[in-house]
Amino acid sequence: MSSLILHGKRCNLRIISVKLMQNASAFCNSFSSASVVESLGLTTKPAVSITTKGNPDPVLSLLTSYGFTDSQISRIISTYPRLLTLDAEKSLLPKLQALQSRGASSSELTEIVSKVPKILGKRGAKSTGLYYDFIKDIIHNDKDEEEEEEEEGYKSSKCEKICYSLPVGKKGNKIRNVSALRELGVPQRFLFTLLISKSQPVWGKEKFEESVKKVVDMGFDPTTSKFVQALHVVYEMSEKTIQDKVNVYKSLGFAEEEVWEIFNKWPYSLKFSERKITQTFETLKKCGLVEEEVLSVLKKRPECMRASEEKIVNCVETFLGLGFSGDEVVAMVKCFPTCFGLSAETVKKKTEFLVKEMNWSLKDVAAIPPVLGYSLEKRIVPRCNVIKALLSKGLIRGGKRNLPMSSVLTSSNKVFVNRFVMKHGNLVPELMAIFTGDKKGTHHTSTTMKNVAA
Incomplete structure (x- = not known):
């Protein structure tokens, strides 16, 4: 359960090990070090360790006081664990206050920061506010577009106004370029990563435009992660360097067209x-x-x-x-x-x-x-437990040795349930409970089947 290894009660933290959570766990009302330890757990993913001399309690308390929910705090910490090392009073509080002063409602503030927590790591309240406004308008405009579907007279994005007023430099270029990628159809999750990262692809101007054109001409779909990966490679490497890498693959036996097929499948292959x-x-x-x-x-x-x-x-x-x-x-x-x-x-x-x-x-x-x-806990064990139950009742002839592994493990959930559960009449609720891990067997079979089919 312990996801924060705390040394001492005060500021003698040596390592904070933040586990990336699958499910948000409830935070205690009192944010002591002990409560943090109890509340950040329940995961199978690897931990991200960071060294710090600070105390995470003030940061957690500050986020709570600003209306962040338990799940939002969990998401923020798992996405950006270094936030816990920042000074709550001197670094984070002024930024949150500045955002509120520019008219950010509590719900907007918590939604945007939980989606892109790294904006709180930007230097200065002014810089944080600029990124915040841009992210807010992307989120709101995307919501409006989903609802209105490009209605006539649809007012232009505030993002454009922000872009026109930006100063010259890396910060201005990043926001302009991210806005251009949004117009191409690049999804929010990739836009936000590019916006707050220190990577180069959205820094420049002419080179950015050239790189985007090359990637589009290569046939990459802007809605996919491969588009962003290809943009990284094309922007950061010269044509000569790229050709040199292609020649390395050719020297190993690949035809040039095969090298480009590999690149289209996984752009980082040339890095x-x-x-x-x-x-x-x-x-x-x-x-x-x-x-x-x-x-x-x-x-x-x-x-x-x-x-x-x-x-x-x-x-x-x-x-x-x-x-x-x-x-x-x-x-x-x-x-x-x-x-x-x-x-x-x-x-x-x-x-x-x-x-x-x-x-x-x-x-x-x-x-x-x-x-x-395949996941042992989510796929292999539940299916095999159903098979064991059928064998124990004598409902599978010939035993496990005559039951192909492929028929049990490689089919979809829907096919597996139809093959090994639904044909057994009165046993369906029991078998479905075994399959879903519902030990009490309280779920209605039809409802569970809908979830399985999905």
């Missing part, structure tokens, strides 16, 4: 150094893949390029240690290259469950390696 690209290629060969197989893997999943040599080797050693043969490991990597992103602990837990608990063989797992990417 790696020649050494890193070559090293990944050679490491995969050391793991047992021949050159053609390496080319196939990287064309299929170019994001494998970001895996370190150590991680790739450890992944292979984990599979071998569990009893998979060398040929099976090669086949698994070819079929499911993203296995390099799985931790050894995760692979072991899932493999042992499937083999020891369900009596499937290593050969079964090797035949369908994507199952190792």
